[in-house]
Amino acid sequence: MLEFREITIEDRPRIQKALNTSDFRGCEYNYANNLAWRKGNNSKIAFYKDFYICAATDPTFSCVNPAGEGDRKELITVLLQHANSLGQPLCISGVLEDQLPFFEENFHDEYTVSTNIDYYDYVYETADFRNFPGKKYHGKRNHLSRFKNSYNFVYEKLTEKDFDACITFAAKQFDEKGDFDSGSAVVEQFAINTFFENFDYLEEQGGIIKVDGEIIAFSMGDRLNSDTFDVHVEKADTSFHGAYTAIANTFSQDIETTYLNREEDLGIEGLRKSKQSYYPVFQIKKHRLCFK
Secondary structure, eight states: OOOOBOOOGGGHHHHHHHHHHHOOOSTTSOHHHHHHTTTTTTOEEEEETTEEEEEEOSSSOEEEOOEEOSOHHHHHHHHHHHHHHTTSOOEEEEEEGGGHHHHHHHHTTSEEEEEOGGGOEEEEEHHHHHHOOSGGGHHHHHHHHHHHHHOOEEEEEOOGGGHHHHHHHHHHHHHHHTOTTOHHHHHHHHHHHHHHHTTTTTTOEEEEEEETTEEEEEEEEEEOSSSEEEEEEEEEOTTSTTHHHHHHHHHHTTOOSSEEEOOOOTTOHHHHHHHHTTOOSEEEOEEEEEEO
């Protein structure tokens, strides 16, 4: 029987081993994300042999397609038994395109498939953010140029001395939006604090932009898999024209991976428009399988 419990900082080595084995590019397959966003759906974790399972438990049980190696058919059978013991159907999210044939071959008539574009990850060439090349990035280059010409700014790598100021900056933005009844906004503040509390251990990287000595933008994330960096947080004061473009450009100079995963748009129209404006090279299509 599987035993689900809350994720802890001590779980990282075992979880990371499973994630490295699978080398998935979806943002769900990131230990730092799993730790920081655990309050979102009251997520819990379990291990089965060399597999790592992360599941939402509120309002119902639903797990991310497990990472790791071993007999995957046996694993899914065990998950089916666990869901059955809860009196619930088994639903598996984050199933990637190349993972569907396994389910078709082994469980072809036992589940339904759905997709939701709101949860597709946006993936970009890191080099595009460093350079904004070609005609399509003309607008981004203009925003960046205007920012550079308008403000006396400095870019610095994010270090421990900046943590409190960044947390305060993010909290101020939260207060100014006044979205206090939004569960996701509250959970985001918890996630941001978690990233900073464990910054070094999670091997986070970050960058900040200061104008006249004050932080007006910051970004942070960590390596997701062998060729992709996951940008967890990006905050900027929009009263400084081009601040978001500037932090995206300057922080990318410090990132060595081929790709950037800038995660989902969650169906938020403004966020979708922003992510599309940077011209992703592809989106990670994710499927949700619910067993009958």
